[in-house]
Amino acid sequence: MEEREFESIDAHAGDSGVRQRLRQCDNAQLKKEFESLVAEHRAPLRAMVRARIEPRLRRRIDASDVVQEALLAAHRRLDQFLNQPAIPFAAWLRRMTLERLIDLRRRHYAARRSVLVEVGVSDGSAMTLAKTIGYQGNQDATDRRNESIDKVRTAVQRLSSADQQILLLRYVDRLSNVESADVLGVTSAAASKRHVRALLRLSEMLNGRS
Template sequence: MTTEPSESSDLLRRAGQGDAQALGELLEAHRKRLHRMVRLRLDPRLQGRINPSDVIQEAYLEATKRLAGYLRNPKMPFFLWLRFLTSQKMLELRRHHLGTQARDAARELSIYQGAMPEASSASLAAQLLGKRTTPLQAAIRAEMKLRLQEALNSMELMDREVLALRHFEQFNNAETAQLLGISESGASSRYVRALKRLKDILRQAPGYWER
């Protein structure tokens, strides 16, 4: 049995009793965080073809169908369950749109006995650099993105995942360690190591810290 904040616990209880408004409030509270996750982990080949909001909506429909089963045996916190369902929808859509091209086990992580789309080096680099509008800024961004991707590709997969969870999905260290099945000290050291490598590269970008 997992523990939930008191407000979420009350909403879950009411949702389990058939209160549609409580379920709506519960799902809406997690929408922005899930949107960040989908943007980060959506296969680059599907960017522009699939709207993250549509992925989340499909996951919410699935959550509504399976809520009673979750409440009977909640093996993980509610948000992580929603995140898991959302990741499954992402994988389904990837396989539907890309077919055999999507069968790349290296791009899926086994988390909570299920697959999770990997945060690719390209997605991480794009998120780190943000958007630059002038031609010069765009040129700098393109060069730095390649250098960041090289650095990210040289990292262990677990280091990249720690970076994605801590820096972009806003998990704390304890949550990250639990999710990945590693110690808290291990998660912390991996995060510090990954950040140091990235900061060393980003410092070389003209005007990066002033943008």
């Protein structure tokens, strides 16, 4: 079954229990326990990555590979999670996965001597953001529809990386403000302000006021 780009993770379910289970493991048990815990998160993480891969990178960056590499890194850095009780397990996994994706994007664009783009936008993500701000664009013909998607993608990529991330987390990944703040490592108040600012900025650009 195809995974939806906006499938979400319950970021606050049983995090104290997760830490307890991991702390009780010896070295031989730890990998098996970790694999058991992350199993339910793999599909939503892949969907999150796909939502951030624009068409030009689809053949170069595979969502499953990104998630697998991120989870391997997460396993190596479990102490980081165990020593940060404020961050939910799901948010930490999202953060690790986004860091891995950004690293891969940096390598790709550096190799091509292109402008660095840390956050990508898939066609589906562009359409979701367009609907969020009421931007219709051209929907009649395929060429015109693609032109509208490209316009939205260009506008999103003119935003700061922080503004792009908050919009994708809120409207594509469908996370709450608190969950988005956990992923970004900021306060809920800061995430809320960033969200309003980014939404206004994107609306202004797409409606020709910027």
